[in-house]
Amino acid sequence: MEITVAITGASGTIYAQRTLQLLAASGDVESINLIMSGVVPTVARVELGVDLKNADAGRVNEWLGLPADSKLIRVWRLDNLAAKPSSGSNKQAGMIIVPCSMGTLGAIASGAGTNLIHRAADVCLKEGRKLVIVPRETPLSTIHLENMLRVANAGARIIPASPGFYHRPQSIGELVDHLCFRILDQFDVTHSRHSQWTGNEVT
Ligand SMILES: Cc1cc2nc3c(=O)[nH]c(=O)nc-3n(C[C@H](O)[C@H](O)[C@H](O)COP(=O)(O)O)c2cc1C
DSSP: OEEEEEEOSSSOHHHHHHHHHHHHHHSOOSEEEEEEOTTHHHHHHHHHOOOOTTOOHHHHHHHHTOOTTOOSEEEEOTTOTTSGGGOTTSOOSEEEEEEEOHHHHHHHHHTOOOSHHHHHHHHHHHHTOEEEEEEOOSSOOHHHHHHHHHHHHTTOEEOOSOOOOTTOOSSHHHHHHHHHHHHHHTTTOOOOOTTOOOSOSOO
């Protein structure tokens, strides 16, 4: 499958990193269109200590631990409104926005987007394709909540960046993966299923 992944300037760049790594490792995904908003390098530097400024595919591969010559991920510039994900005629499985800032959420909810992330999300909604949004903010204003309801009513799936604890995570990695597994489940993408509830936990 071909899928678009957008990273925006909300806290939680690590969710994007793991989602991309898990998509790459799944064997189910042939091509990933990656779009990053302008604030991502700042958040990535603060949270992960990595430099994603003007990152090309080679730099992204290095960040994700993929082979340097991997062609899996194609990086599209945010201002390139002629990019592949900007047209409904380009058939894709859908799009994941992880993490999604309230700014990007608002732009999508208003239908008045200005960049490639907004446009690609708009395309998913109008074409009836999967759009998975992973919002991150706290507390949430009524504007944020109304925007989530608006995009959910338009067909988006909201997966808040609020990890569960019922699988007893022993590390931040396990905490993050648990949420990323839920994201992958929306596209039936293969993962380890580790932390999946079996029903045998409570006897
Ligand atoms: C370190 C850092 C953390 C941030 N965390 C959040 C957040 O969790 N949620 C949010 O909506 N905005 C957050 N912001 C603010 C957004 O980056 C800002 O609103 C930006 O305009 C969003 O633009 P974008 O949607 O194009 O990425 C954060 C900014 C920085 C620098």
